[in-house]
Amino acid sequence: MSVKKTALFVSLALVASFPLFPQVAIDTAISNAARDISARVPQGSRIAVINMTSDHVALSDHVINELIFNLVRAGSFQVVPRGTVELEMASQEFDFQMAGWVSDENQQRLGHFLEANTIVTGSINRETANTYRLIVNAIHLESFTFQTVYGTSVRLDRQVRTLIAIGGGTFFEDFTTGQRVGMGALNMLFGTGSIINGQRLGWGVAGGQVVGLSFLIYGLVNPFYVWDPDLNSRGGYVEREEFQRFFIGVGTAIVGASILFGYIIPFFHTRPNPAVASTGNGIPFDFELVSSNDGNINGLRVLHSIRF
16 A cells, blocks of 8 residues: 555544544534524514423523523513523423423413523423534424524533533543554554454454464465476475465455554444443444433434544
């Protein structure tokens, strides 16, 4: 493999850990959602933020409070205070919280009690190992149709981790770029880095290196003498160097390809999640059995990574 091609593969591997669609900080995502509502909902509307579904109450509370703050700051709407929404919930005996799931019927009823023109609902839930998905809906109360839907990926940064931890929740951390580089370096030695981290593709790297070294050693130690009847009247053996070069060349190529493959694959590995039963095959496509907070399996998720 030429030096240029090798450099290209290594460069692609180095950028593989950066997603094609970048994630944003949670406050940036909320601000963008408020701007989207401001651009699509008629000015002067009376808006009530009804709920924000999530497994983590503190995370939902933060989104709700910041969304209300940004909508008020926009100066285009009459925004119902959160305390008023919660008071109306209690007085009308609605059996839900702003951080929980709310049926369409209850959303509509609560909106009418609050005399709102538009209600805002949404969710923020885990999307991948390193991201949460924020969805914000603005619904016209009279027709009960969407005025806008905003969605974006929120990165699992320190702020999100703190909000999750406040409510006693746990979060999942994937391999860092530095860990992936180190894993790739260790993979030069029979896929050790991937194997240590529970990635089965490491065994493929090890197998490739063993096969390549076998060809290489065989070519180096075998003299490759073949019988040549024309050598003299009695016949004799002659050394065939092209056979030796073939085995050495093939062995070197296999070892080199295995080392390069071993360096690249860590950038597509996903750290096994203790909260999820995953196939752990280390490739960009994965199937997961997703568990709820009580540990019961309640769904199947197909994960995919789009990288360049």
